[in-house]
Amino acid sequence: MSDNANAGTMNPNQKRIVVGMYKNTKSSTKVFKSPFQDIPQPTFDLFKDEIQDNLNKILVDGDLSLPGKSFIDISRQLAIPTETSPTEGHQLYDFTSQHVVDFANDVTTHISKFKNVDQIGSFWTDISSKINEISISFSPLSTKSNRLPLLRSKFEDVIKTNLESTLPEFDRVCDIIIKEYNNNRTPENFETEKLAFNFVKDSGLFDEVFLPKLIQSVVDRIRDQVDAAFEGPLHEYLSQAVSLVQSEINDAEPFISPSSLRKLQRELYNLIFTSKFQQIVKVGLPVIVKEKNADSIKICVNLAKETDKINEFVRRLSHVFEAEADCFNLENPIAHILDLHRTMIMFNEAAQFSPEHIKTIRSSFDKGFNNLPDVAARLLAIEVNREFITGQVSDETLEHLLDVFKILSYKDVFVSYHAYFLAKRILLMKKHTVDDDLKFMDNLRVLCGPEYTKPLRMMFEGLKQSLEVMDALRSEKSIPKWFSCVMFSQESWPGIEPCDAIIPSQVLPHLQAFENKAVAEKKKRIMHSLQLTRVKLEVKGVKGIKTIKCNGLYASYLLAFNDVPSMLVSQISKATKIDQKDVEEMTEILKRKRAGNLILLVHQMVRINPEASVESGALNIAFSFPPISQKDDEHTKNAIMQNRDNQIDAMVVRILKFEKSLDREDLKLRLKDALKFRMDDEMYEKRLNSLNKRQFIKLDASGCVNYI
Template identity: 20%
Template sequence: MNLTAPGPAAPAVPLRRSRRIRKTRATMPPTMPPQKDDIQDTWSFLEQGINGVMLKLEEGVDMKTYMALYTAVHDFCTSQKAAGHSGGLQAHRGAHLLGEELYNLLGQYLSKHLHHVFEASETHTEEALLGFYIREWDRYTTAAKYINHLFRYLNRHWVRREIDEGKKNIYDVYTLHLVKWREDFFKNVQEKVMSAVLNLVEKQRNGDTIEQSQIKSIVDSFVSLGLDENDSTKSTLEVYRQFFEKPFIDATRVYYENESRQFVAENSVVEYMKKAESRLDEEKARVGLYLHTDITKRLTETCLDVLVTAHSPLLRDEFQVLLDNDRQEDLARMYRLLSRIKDGLDPLRSKFEKHVRDAGLAAVLKVGADGDNFEPKLYVDALLQVHSRYQMLVNAAFAGESEFVRSLDNACREFVNRNSICKTSSSKSPELLARYTDSLLKKGSKATEESELEEMLTQIMTVFKYIEDKDVFQKFYSKMLAKRLVHVSSVSDDAETSMISKLKEACGFEYTNKLQRMFQDIQISKDLNASYRDWQEKILDDEDRRKMVDPHFQILGTGFWPLNPPSTEFIPPTEIVKTAERFQHFYFDKHSGRKLTWLWQLCKGEMKANYIKNTKVPYTFQVSTYQMGILLLYNEHDSLEYDEIQKATKLLPEILEPNMGLLLKAKVLLASPDGAKPAPGVSFTLNHNFKHKKVKVNLNLQIKSEQKNEADDTHKTIEEDRKLLLQSAIVRIMKSRKTMKHVQLVQEVIQQVKARFPPKVPDIKKNIEALMEKDYIERLDNDELAYIA
């Protein structure tokens, strides 16, 4: 016989093999089994057995009684009367009716039993009521499993058939027990039970120790009572949600509303945040201790609503105070709390962005307090210090959250490009950054270790990221790189390559293409000089080699180097002319059809001063080619007038006078009358008593006026390049679109060139007009433009 039944798996029924009869409150079943088809006789027999299970479960049922009870159910359901005599529909209805009677009698018994349980519960309150409820629940559900096992034949046949036919309110016997408990007992006591549960939870929230297992058992029973009315084999959480979760959530809201209101009135905002964070952690732990996981979302939302959202204005008001005092730990706590509510962080991000911007502007204002007399390093360091400080704050307090990173970037972009130093020129920041980079990459840089220099270059790129006028940086950087390469003054090729790689990564190949070609030219020039020395050895005799200058030539491609031809006529010294002509002869033999333009303003050399008295080792003067041309005149003359020097060198006064001024300042030359500045009518002689601390004396110093002129020329070049860039972008867009609205064209141009510089709308319009004049585009009706093929 198959003994399985619907509902929970039947537990092992406690059976007694002893014949000894134990004393019970219920009358044990008679020794004779009931009549098969007599419902009263059968139910009387079964009721006594059910009483024995329900009231004295712990004492068990002997095997003979168990088999008699099981057989009574089986025999009644299969009796002749139940089956009927005529078969067909009549037989089916007979089985249906007798099964229903037995089922209904069991239901009535359970209702009566639960009525007595309810009466007993009335004598208990609070924790005693919880203990009583749990004990009765455990006894009742355990007995239900045994009784379900006894009635499994009814489950398997009559109950199954009724359910299959779509009958409502028909359940397997175990589920019937749960339904009766819910309807006849649970609904009568659930308010008192929940009140006791909520009192226990409140005690725990107040710091008292409670019996958590009681609440866990109550929760489990509430969950078990959730039955699917359409499918008795399934369960729902409706009972739990209605009778436990809802009152629990409501009580939680009231408790924390009262507590938070009082706590805020008596404590600081920081202490409140600690309290709120602690309470949120407690409630999260409470779910794992004795609540059902289904409550997690609603409980969390309720606690956040009461503890955080309700007090969010107060928290946000404190944010600026915490920022001003650099309270990272408290800022992190505020971030963790407000990040958990909708739009909780938006006002903080705005305040943070303004705070960082103000900090950056203040740092720059401090650097520029003395006017323009400050080193680029001071300016860049001020920018980096502000960024570094708040970058650390974002990572530590705001978990590196992308929106706070965006706020930081917005603030840095603002104070890097628009500050007190940039008022005179919006391109001041990229120019100063380029100058600082130049100072790092020149020989004599304070960065002693390669790793230290690499770190500084990385920091340079941090500021570069925020620079809007990246074309300005490119122009200044390329000019300074050109000088470092020409004068062989780079701290190392590796450092130069590293910087170019960083720029390429940030802005692409096109941005650094010319810079890389400059490096290639230097390498080609090294090979060319080696070939020239070999060639020279073959054609010169010993006397010529003894007299010749030791030269080094650099051949620089016109299209890649940001260098201009000399701005003045110049007659080089004879010694240099011979060497230059010899190299030209060598070069043109190798490369016919090329043209060489000598950049005298960038040439330099060393001269030995053999004329100076009272010195054991002759001084070596490091001079520009112009200075060399001036000093070599004194091999033939003891004294020279200003006009004579100018006539011999052909240098313009604006070039000659500053170079003469450097020689006078160093006291290599002496003016007559004494103290006179270079000018017509003044004569100059060599200082035979020249003294200096160093044997090598650098006279090739940059003149401030030259530096200013270079900067002005660079800015003019930038403006011209921008015009060409805008016009090429306009033509490129119009060529692909053919026709386009004026407004749309302007927006498209802005999108295309903003990576290089932020274009101004009036400038775009001017260049559109310029292209119209050149017949690249024409204006149509309705503010439309068309490309002219």
């Protein structure tokens, strides 16, 4: 039969079929009218008595064996709005929710009877199972479209309101649970305690009331243990404290949510770190840096991040590096600086500092190192010489030396000293000893440009040409193996002066051969200087000295006694053509105990001491190189210090003019951050007292600095 035929026989007032079907009101799909008799529409009144009986059985009798499907089916039917009864579902919801509210009010009255966690847990388990059954059974009534909350939510809202009105009683229950949690920390008690925890979680007052009490109880319980551990070494304390916190977090994990765990963890971190922050940074940090304890720094940084102290911690750590880098009172400060630089890099890698924090620490390190910039430059050149003279410099050491060089303020001073010591190393005439120097020079050229390394390049060029001349002479067998010579340009060493001293006959022919070859092949004009020569003399007739190593001037001085055994100083000067003042100075050096008392001076007559002796039998006389020309260092240093005093005074006034009053320690930290140079505690106190006397500021007994 066609649709049109059916349509002609249907009653236009016939009801739509609704049982087992769903009408999509947003769809244009037609809903067929029933060709059968009318089906009665379900109503709330139809099920009211049945619902009432079953609610009583569940909430009052605790009978959960009823088929929940019947409630769900009724809820689904009444939840569907109809044309005639659009509020049936609301009537059912209001009816059921009133029973839930009454049930919640009754539950609250039982809380005062709780004596232990067993009672709390078992009672709340029973209540939860009842309210869960009701909430699930009538869940179809609570849809997004009708905006009705779940019945369990309704129940919990009433419980929270009632507990807030009887807060002391709820506090008592919380104390019972917390006491049991702190005293019985064994897995056997976990399940019972978890059931009791469910009560406070469902109370609506967990975050507001229970959690703060729980956290405070844990903090109070471990406080003495933390304080006792803090009396020991810092690295041990940090390790023990973090382990203790982790143990507490592991114990609490079965009972509270991840967000609550984070709150507990933060408060425990405040206990072990924030509350002891000042002692850690003042006393502990310098020890950690000196001991190079990267593990402790990593722990501190993690704790600082968790407690929002990271910026302050990095700031205080940078001050420690600044103080450690100002180390020029040590015996070998550059070795300390290199070691400190390695420590700084190690800490950066261990703690994973941000680029901004690395910059802060590095800046303070630079500030401390350049507190005496001229001294720093000179000492770095000495350290480079000490490392390079062995000819065995590792890539790591070379990298650290370059890193320290980068932070030098007076790089021009460094290159002067470096060239000075380089010339000494070049005089060894050993190729392997200058390989590291060449590599170092290439890096300096990259960092500072070709003009900066010009004096160094000229020295290496002189060495190269000298070796070429020497190789040519040796191939011709014009000179013996023991003779070698090096050329320096006058520009690379302006302090060298031509020498008028008589060159010993044993050396003169070979020196002339070298000069002739250099002039012919390299087109060089040669001037001799015995001051930079290295000579080894064989000694006969002296009891305790077999060989002497010295420069050409000392060699000429000593060789003069082969012809005349005893002479006046003036006679020695005349015989050797060495300036008389230089002869007097050499005489003073050679008659000292350090030189084995090689020279005797009796009645102004100078002679060789046949009883002279040194421990090894080999006397080494230190080379006396021409000094590097320097400016008036003392005047410059005084000017620098005066300028620094003025900068400190100006910055103190500037800060206090804005802040009006600051704690003495806080002001010092602010100044250290603001100034471009290192300010130690003595300098700080001196400037405060000066400003106080001049009435720019006022120092009070409480430790505050006030602006006038």
